[in-house]
Amino acid sequence: MDFTESDEHALLRESVRKVAATFGHEYYARCTNDDVRPDDLWQAAADHGFLGVHLPEEYGGGGAGIYELAIVCEELAAAGTPLLLILVSAAISAEVIAKFGSPTQKSHWLPGLTTGTKMVFAITEPDAGSNSHRISTTAKRDGDVYRLNGSKTYISGVDESPQVLVVCRTGVDEETQRAKLSLFVVDTDTPGLHRTNIPMEIRAPEKQFQLFFDNVEISADRLIGDEGEGLRQVFEGLNPERIMSAMICNGVGRYALGLASQYANDRAVWGTPIGRHQGIAHPLATAKIELELARLMTQKAAWLHDNSTDRVAAGEAANMAKFASADAGLRCLDQAIQTHGGNGLASEYGLADLWGIVRLLKIAPVSREMVLNFISTASLGLPKSY
Amino acid sequence: MHVVVCVKQIPDPAVPGALNADHTLKREGKPILDESDSYGVEMALQLVDAAGGGEVTLISMAANEETAGLRTALAMGAAKAVLVSDPACAGSDALGTAKALAKAVERAGSVDLVLTATESSDGYTGTVPAQMAELLGWPALTFAKKVDIADGTVTIQRQTEAGYDTVQASLPALVSVTAGVVEPRYPSFKGIMAAKNKPVDICTAADLGLDGQLGWAGARQTITNVENAPARQAGEKFEDDGTGFEKVVSFLENLKVI
Numbered sequence: 001m002d003f004t005e006s007d008e009h010a011l012l013r014e015s016v017r018k019v020a021a022t023f024g025h026e027y028y029a030r031c032t033n034d035d036v037r038p039d040d041l042w043q044a045a046a047d048h049g050f051l052g053v054h055l056p057e058e059y060g061g062g063g064a065g066i067y068e069l070a071i072v073c074e075e076l077a078a079a080g081t082p083l084l085l086i087l088v089s090a091a092i093s094a095e096v097i098a099k100f101g102s103p104t105q106k107s108h109w110l111p112g113l114t115t116g117t118k119m120v121f122a123i124t125e126p127d128a129g130s131n132s133h134r135i136s137t138t139a140k141r142d143g144d145v146y147r148l149n150g151s152k153t154y155i156s157g158v159d160e161s162p163q164v165l166v167v168c169r170t171g172v173d174e175e176t177q178r179a180k181l182s183l184f185v186v187d188t189d190t191p192g193l194h195r196t197n198i199p200m201e202i203r204a205p206e207k208q209f210q211l212f213f214d215n216v217e218i219s220a221d222r223l224i225g226d227e228g229e230g231l232r233q234v235f236e237g238l239n240p241e242r243i244m245s246a247m248i249c250n251g252v253g254r255y256a257l258g259l260a261s262q263y264a265n266d267r268a269v270w271g272t273p274i275g276r277h278q279g280i281a282h283p284l285a286t287a288k289i290e291l292e293l294a295r296l297m298t299q300k301a302a303w304l305h306d307n308s309t310d311r312v313a314a315g316e317a318a319n320m321a322k323f324a325s326a327d328a329g330l331r332c333l334d335q336a337i338q339t340h341g342g343n344g345l346a347s348e349y350g351l352a353d354l355w356g357i358v359r360l361l362k363i364a365p366v367s368r369e370m371v372l373n374f375i376s377t378a379s380l381g382l383p384k385s386y
Numbered sequence: 387m388h389v390v391v392c393v394k395q396i397p398d399p400a401v402p403g404a405l406n407a408d409h410t411l412k413r414e415g416k417p418i419l420d421e422s423d424s425y426g427v428e429m430a431l432q433l434v435d436a437a438g439g440g441e442v443t444l445i446s447m448a449a450n451e452e453t454a455g456l457r458t459a460l461a462m463g464a465a466k467a468v469l470v471s472d473p474a475c476a477g478s479d480a481l482g483t484a485k486a487l488a489k490a491v492e493r494a495g496s497v498d499l500v501l502t503a504t505e506s507s508d509g510y511t512g513t514v515p516a517q518m519a520e521l522l523g524w525p526a527l528t529f530a531k532k533v534d535i536a537d538g539t540v541t542i543q544r545q546t547e548a549g550y551d552t553v554q555a556s557l558p559a560l561v562s563v564t565a566g567v568v569e570p571r572y573p574s575f576k577g578i579m580a581a582k583n584k585p586v587d588i589c590t591a592a593d594l595g596l597d598g599q600l601g602w603a604g605a606r607q608t609i610t611n612v613e614n615a616p617a618r619q620a621g622e623k624f625e626d627d628g629t630g631f632e633k634v635v636s637f638l639e640n641l642k643v644i
Contacts, residue, residue, distance in 0.1 A: 008581075011458060011573060011578045014458075015461075018572045048572060049575035050574075050575060062579065063579070
């Protein structure tokens with residue numbers, strides 16, 4: 001057992017922190033306010049090889065794993081500049097193509113994904129929600145092409161990605177009557193693919209969309225992996241997505257506690273720093289404990305994903321980390337706002353605008369309740385409720 | 387072109403420093419690359435690029451074969467390092483340090499240019515660059531805010547109080563660069579992973595032919611006492627009875643600020 005990160009991990013943290021610090025939370029808030037994408041930060045991260053740390057070296061990646069991508073995700077968020085699209089582009093789409101794509105597909109898509117091109121991910125549907133078996137967007141083979149029909153919802157960043165990885169139904173399992181799913185890379189400007197922005201109350205630069213597939217024709221070589229194996233394949237990307245969502249929460253938690261500690265040291269109202277009062281100090285200390293517990297579980301989940309053959313254990317850890325980190329991140333942020341008093345809600349202090357994204361991650365990419373369902377059955381052996 | 391950069395691995399300035407009983411700085415914990423040296427590393431990488439090829443070698447002196455700070459500079463793109471590390475180095479004064487580094491430059495092979503910072507962030511003597519140049523028998527061009535190399539000649543803009551002087555010398559030469567001469571890059575992930583396997587040539591005082599000349603044994607200075615900087619005296623207070631501004635203005639006039 002060794003909980004010390006290697007020199008390379010320490011250097012990676014430092015380098016991401018410094019790159020992110022040249023932008024800072026003010027940049028992030030300005031992007032949101034001015035309705036501008038944080039492309040400069042995204043590109044800077046890509047130029048330093050941070051967005052492809054986990055991808056194979058032969059395709060331009062760093063040859064490391066999800067643990068290293070988790071460091072990138074955490075340090076960006078800890079600088080007050082969380083990049084939400086890492087969850088879908090780097091953690092799901094790129095990871096799934098690296099694991100299941102053909103050599104031709106890998107050499108076609110992965111180099112771009114390491115240098116800053118985005119590929120978002122579409123699974124959620126209006127009537128399917130957390131139940132992937134009810135996915136109704138279909139892909140039908142027709143000679144050399146597939147034709148896609150159906151709709152998706154809450155798909156992040158479609159406006160800033162040339163491609164989207166789409167989960168479609170390609171058949172039904174005769175025994176279980178469940179949908180057989182398959183994965184397709186679809187150009188976001190393909191004729192017949194329409195998108196509608198979903199207005200959200202989250203103060204983040206990334207946007208959410210509803211997608212409509214109206215007989216969208218794509219060539220058959222856009223199928224990733226094996227037809228009908230989409231669900232199994234997508235699970236290889238869902239754990240990394242959970243780990244990254246956890247690290248965004250942990251990073252924002254660190255950012256919030258950093259600001260709160262500084263404020264509580266500096267601010268003196270009755271001749272003594274407010275941080276000397278236990279009413280201020282203890283809730284911050286409690287939040288710090290929860291944060292470190294959540295980070296530890298997230299690091300374990302990332303390590304298991306990279307190193308363990310026990311995929312159930314890897315899935316349990318990723319779910320627990322996601323659950324704990326969302327709660328811890330929100331607790332840190334809320335307590336940091338409370339510590340700042342009225343200033344906590346002022347734009348200038350750079351705290352309250354991050355509430356939406358962390359609150360979102362208590363729901364997405366998998367809800368708290370679905371995590372509890374999973375832990376109840378997978379970890380405790382309790383009967384399934386659905 | 388072969389450029390050598392002197393880099394110092396210093397205690398993290400973010401952690402409160404402490405002194406040993408012999409008045410030297412405690413060097414416990416993981417050292418970091420002195421930020422003022424990152425400018426020299428970046429300058430060297432850019433000069434080698436502009437020259438169309440060559441490499442950058444780091445030289446450093448540190449206790450306990452410490453390489454944590456070197457790795458940062460290797461991750462930025464330097465090819466290799468020579469590290470003088472010997473318990474006998476402890477207590478070296480500026481001249482002892484310059485002797486060790488000058489010998490390390492010779493050990494690095496055929497060198498066109500040595501870059502240093504103007505001074506370290508933990509010692510601040512600012513004398514090592516000129517001492518090294520003298521020991522190497524090379525010209526020293528100091529306080530460079532711009533460095534150009536062409537046809538075996540180095541030309542710098544030397545920062546002065548009034549502006550800058552243009553100074554030129556033939557290579558090989560030693561140049562000390564100011565902070566801000568270039569914008570240092572942050573290591574990429576590939577740079578970080580490559581740094582892991584880059585060679586660090588660790589040598590002792592004996593390897594450099596400097597037995598007995600480094601550390602306390604070779605130092606010509608002794609540290610007899612260390613005192614805190616005097617606390618700043620309280621300034622003058624003006625009670626504003628409506629004429630406060632006149633007092634402030636006349637105070638500033640006395641200082642010849644306005």
